[in-house]
Amino acid sequence: MTRRLRTAVLVSGRGSNMVSLIAASRMPGYPAEIVLVASNRPQAGGLQLAQAEGIEAIAIDHRSHPDRESFERELDTALNARKIELVCLAGFMRVLTPWFVARWAGRLLNIHPSLLPLFRGIHTHRQALAAGVLLHGCTVHFVIPELDAGPIVAQACIPVVPNDTEESLAARVLVQEHRLYPAALSLVASGQARLVGDRVGFENGWPCEETIASPPLGA
Numbered sequence: 001m002t003r004r005l006r007t008a009v010l011v012s013g014r015g016s017n018m019v020s021l022i023a024a025s026r027m028p029g030y031p032a033e034i035v036l037v038a039s040n041r042p043q044a045g046g047l048q049l050a051q052a053e054g055i056e057a058i059a060i061d062h063r064s065h066p067d068r069e070s071f072e073r074e075l076d077t078a079l080n081a082r083k084i085e086l087v088c089l090a091g092f093m094r095v096l097t098p099w100f101v102a103r104w105a106g107r108l109l110n111i112h113p114s115l116l117p118l119f120r121g122i123h124t125h126r127q128a129l130a131a132g133v134l135l136h137g138c139t140v141h142f143v144i145p146e147l148d149a150g151p152i153v154a155q156a157c158i159p160v161v162p163n164d165t166e167e168s169l170a171a172r173v174l175v176q177e178h179r180l181y182p183a184a185l186s187l188v189a190s191g192q193a194r195l196v197g198d199r200v201g202f203e204n205g206w207p208c209e210e211t212i213a214s215p216p217l218g219a
């Protein structure tokens with residue numbers, strides 16, 4: 001079996017995507033191993049969940065740092081000390097500086113709850129309802145300095161149905177997030193998807209069905 005890439009997950013909140021990545025990483029043959037969970041918020045629920053899974057969980061409180069770069073230097077040191085090779089942002093609510101992004105270029109993924117490039121930023125489900133789109137979803141992308149932008153690794157969509165609310169959309173998108181992020185991380189960790197300039201290059205010329213799936217109406 002090929003070596004599994006040492007992966008860290010960065011969270012700021014409840015950590016449900018982190019849990020899905022940990023579960024996937026325990027499947028036979030999965031090409032990434034989650035060895036660290038880090039949060040900028042000591043109270044993040046994700047830290048307790050990671051500990052319960054037996055994974056090292058650390059808090060690096062951004063409020064105890066004078067500026068972003070000083071916070072990021074501590075984070076970078078913690079990642080390097082554990083020989084981390086890939087970093088997954090999963091509900092990590094700190095904007096990263098170009099310095100940090102450059103250090104981890106091509107090795108830093110994020111999941112965003114919209115079909116990028118639509119609906120960057122927060123309240124993505126509210127934005128989708130306001131725009132009247134009929135399809136909504138989530139995106140896993142490589143991180144670049146620009147917020148919620150960057151080469152797309154995988155997307156999944158759901159239909160927007162009558163009477164949908166922010167909450168109902170969030171719940172259905174989250175189901176897809178939990179499926180999509182492990183599939184996307186697998187592609188990147190195995191080398192089947194990699195950053196080539198400002199695009200993602202896929203080993204077989206095209207992503208697998210799992211990472212561009214459209215569930216049927218009502219799913």
Ligand code: GRF
Nearest residue numbers: 014015016017091111112113
């Ligand atoms: C997810 O919707 C993710 O797409 C967004 O923040 C939320 C985090 O949820 N970036 P969780 O902490 O993974 O449960």
